[in-house]
Amino acid sequence: MITLFLIFLNIIVYFTVPYSNYSLFGLNVLFFKGDYWQILSSMFLHGGLTHLILNMIVLFQFGSVLEKYLGKIYFLLVYFIGGMFCSLLSVAYIYFFDSNVNLIGASGAICVLMGYFAFLDRKSTLGIIIAILLMSFAPLIMGINIAWYGHIFGFICGFALAKIISIKKRYS
Numbered sequence: 001m002i003t004l005f006l007i008f009l010n011i012i013v014y015f016t017v018p019y020s021n022y023s024l025f026g027l028n029v030l031f032f033k034g035d036y037w038q039i040l041s042s043m044f045l046h047g048g049l050t051h052l053i054l055n056m057i058v059l060f061q062f063g064s065v066l067e068k069y070l071g072k073i074y075f076l077l078v079y080f081i082g083g084m085f086c087s088l089l090s091v092a093y094i095y096f097f098d099s100n101v102n103l104i105g106a107s108g109a110i111c112v113l114m115g116y117f118a119f120l121d122r123k124s125t126l127g128i129i130i131a132i133l134l135m136s137f138a139p140l141i142m143g144i145n146i147a148w149y150g151h152i153f154g155f156i157c158g159f160a161l162a163k164i165i166s167i168k169k170r171y172s
Contacts (some may be wrong), residue, residue, distance in 0.1 A: 001064070001067065002063075002067050002072050002075055002076055003059065003060060003063035003064045003067050003075075004060075006059060006063065006079070006106075007056045007059055007060060007063075009044060010044055010046070010052060010055070010056060010059075010106055011052065011056070013044040013045065014045075014046050014049075014052050017044075017045065022045055022102060022104060023102055025037075025038065025041040025042060025045055026038065026041075026042045026045055026102040026103055026104045027039065027042035027087055027090060027091055027094070027102070027103035027104070028091075028094065028101060028102040028103065029094065029095065029099050031091050032091075032095065038087070038091075039084045039087035039088060039091065040080070040083075040084060040087070042087060042103050042104050042105070043083050043084075043087065043105070043106050043108065043109050044106065045104035045105065046104060046105055046106070047104055047105065051105060055105060055106045055107055055110060056106075058110050058114075059106060059110050059113070062110065062113040062114055062117055063075070063079070063110075063113055065117065066078070066113055066116060066117060069120070074165075078112065078113070078116055078158070078161055079109050079112065079113065080109070081161070082109060082112030082113075082115075082116070082154070082157045082158050082161050083106075083108055083109030083112055083154070085157050086108035086109065086111070086112055086150060086153045086154040086157045087103070087108060087150075089149075089153040089157070090103055090108060090147060090149060090150045090153055091103075093149050093153075101147065103147050103150060105147075105150075107135075107146075107147070107150055107151055107154065108147075108150040108151070108153060108154040108157075109154065110154065111132060111150070111151045111152075111153075111154025111155045111157075111158065112154045112155070112157050112158035112161070113158060114128050114131070114132060114154070114155055114158060115128075115154065115155035115156060115157060115158025115159035115160075115161075115162070116158040116159065116161060116162040117158075118155070118158070118159060119158070119159045119162035119163060119166070120162060128155075129155070132151050132152065132155050135151060136148035136151040136152060
């Protein structure tokens with residue numbers, strides 16, 4: 001099961017990559033100086049055990065359903081392509097609005113899955129949008145600094161990918 005592999009990989013990275021390397025592998029302005037791997041590596045770093053656990057719970061929820069629906073290959077493509085596109089949008093946001101940020105976490109890629117699922121199950125779309133907004137802005141209200149824009153970009157990327165794939169399937 002690919003979802004379990006991704007969860008395992010996130011856990012391994014959390015316990016093996018020293019926090020001192022987060023500026024090298026997190027997504028930050030070094031991306032614009034040639035550290036292009038950051039659009040992928042940042043998706044496997046987490047700011048603490050709570051961050052990791054919460055992300056992995058949601059990854060399991062949506063990943064296990066979408067992996068069965070899409071199959072292993074398409075699921076991986078949606079997760080990584082959507083996650084990296086979300087990272088590109090997020091790094092553009094950093095460039096224009098907050099160059100002191102170092103983005104870490106699987107949230108963007110997970111929100112891609114949530115956006116994809118929201119497209120597939122229109123009855124759940126409003127609930128997923130509310131969940132995205134809550135997980136993006138409730139921590140900010142409590143004084144916890146998170147990359148709220150990464151969640152929103154991820155949802156939009158996932159929804160758009162699902163729409164593009166459904167159009168492609170319709171005309172194939």
